[in-house]
Amino acid sequence: MASVSMKDVASVAGVSTATVSHVLNGTRNVNDETREKVELAIKLLNYRVNSVGRTLRSGSSKIIGYVASNLSINFYMYIGRAITHVLSEAGYNIIYADSQEDPRIEKRNIQNMIQQNVDGLIIVPVNQDCSYLEQMIGDLCPCVFLARNPIGYESDAVLASNFEAVYESINLLIEKGHKNIGYMAAISNTTAIERLNGYKAALSDHNLPILDNIIKFGSGELESYKAQKLGNSYKLTGELMKNKDITALFISDGLSTVGAVNYLFTHHYHIPRDLAVITFDDAFWLSMTNPSFTVTEQDTEGLGRKSAEVLLNRIHNSENPYQVYRIPNKLIIRESC
Amino acid sequence: MASVSMKDVASVAGVSTATVSHVLNGTRNVNDETREKVELAIKLLNYRVNSVGRTLRSGSSKIIGYVASNLSINFYMYIGRAITHVLSEAGYNIIYADSQEDPRIEKRNIQNMIQQNVDGLIIVPVNQDCSYLEQMIGDLCPCVFLARNPIGYESDAVLASNFEAVYESINLLIEKGHKNIGYMAAISNTTAIERLNGYKAALSDHNLPILDNIIKFGSGELESYKAQKLGNSYKLTGELMKNKDITALFISDGLSTVGAVNYLFTHHYHIPRDLAVITFDDAFWLSMTNPSFTVTEQDTEGLGRKSAEVLLNRIHNSENPYQVYRIPNKLIIRESC
């Protein structure tokens, strides 16, 4: 509405808009006296740059879009904060979009951001198959994938070291004498496969058999986090635990954890006496249950920071070959194992 | 980079840019044949409108900004989804910004959004005192406050019915025979006062005394949600529970709940036998603890929907007097009372 433009500032200060612009951006030498006149006018009129005009003219919005599959999962919010921290330092503004696990919303979010002329994108894709993003993004803006390795789209990716994290966790259980270690996963995608491979490798390396009947994989359907508490993973855990030989359980994702823990508590498992448990991904409530849970925690700070840095590199130097970066987890030992 | 503009489309279709624009927006009659030529060119070139140009020219970005005090609290994300739902229907795009409970970040977020020419703002303010937003926002864009009633800034606000929700909860406890009902609050602001007044009114209406020594108020400092589990509310609950007359406890905000519940579990309170408990605000884990917790749940869907509607009204009709809207809570009875 009552918007003040550079023209107004220029007129009040008695200079040209070019001078105002240069004062604002420090892009050329300005006489001290002139500068002061301009700065006074800016204060007087309460002038703020219009980013839209600037973006149109300069071709750069200084905005980075963070499009996450599901922002109601704290994991992705914490990553967002780390991203924001790094990128603000570098002079960028960050806008968040929430895809709500819906590929159509994700598509719209990315479309919008591109139309807003974002200088870069950090994407947690809803689906593994990202080929449909190819013609949307193309070479319009650099783009880093986060937490999930995209299929059908060549780009940088920053991922947790899924294999190593699970390997380390299973190792711990084996060292404690467990031989029948159940494995629970709600989702099946390449990330889930990487984790499962860590499990299998750890068993193999200790000459333990891999028993298919104590590995439980969900349908791959994504349930909303809110609905999750009564969801599929509760049931899957029940089916898994019919096998009475199991003395330890590894829960391989945060979505499974809610239902699985709920099942174990409801059925009065004595942890860790009857059953040792380790879960993938920390959550604040996992340290306040009785017993508290041993977890392999993903490094949100590291993941966010790295993806921001990779994006910045890509923006400034678009010729390097694409690369996948791995951020190690951290094993946090609590009471459940 | 290889960005396609209306000019390119016009040239390929053999028409003027005006025609392309009108085809795109349906703003005037176009010959079927011409339209088809244009649409073909658009497909051929994979053309997408540039929102920046459109915004600059039209003065409207069709973007609404949602600036929340702390997006890692699920409550605010769920509200964001409801907002998004209503506003997408109305043809707006929504961008989220996370203030991380830091007024400086909030300020930057709002500043950015205004510079991006957003058509409206929905703000969960970090501080109660919003007078510093006055000169930033002014009449530059309509703005609805959410969840916290701003001081020093005249605007619409959409709030939970704090008074009634607590009144109803305390009523339930009184009906169950409780006379010494402890009250816990981590934060002290007008929202907290409203809730406390609901507590006091319920007691008064049943001719029960209001005992200051079983009411515990935090310092008002905001702790990060992540750090909260070991934070102030744990300690405050401990101090409160020194009073052995207390037979019921009302926890008046989600931030307190984490610490308070942690304290009660750690000290092996038998709930509800020794102590009946009701908390303000639901969270998924409150239904999977043992016992599960009775809560007065805030209606995120209603809060988000209403604030979006109020904003739309304000955008289309800016002359109505400002108003405060209240969205009722829902009492969900579980095992803790």
Add this chain to the structure above:
DNA sequence: TTGTATGCGTTATCAC
């Protein structure tokens, strides 16, 4: 039914 031309607010290329 369609085209031409202007301006939104800014930056950048000239010229002075």
Add this chain to the structure above:
DNA sequence: GTGATAACGCATACAA
């Protein structure tokens, strides 16, 4: 050291 002026991509008033 400073000022005109063009151009970014689009929508629209006006002309044809």
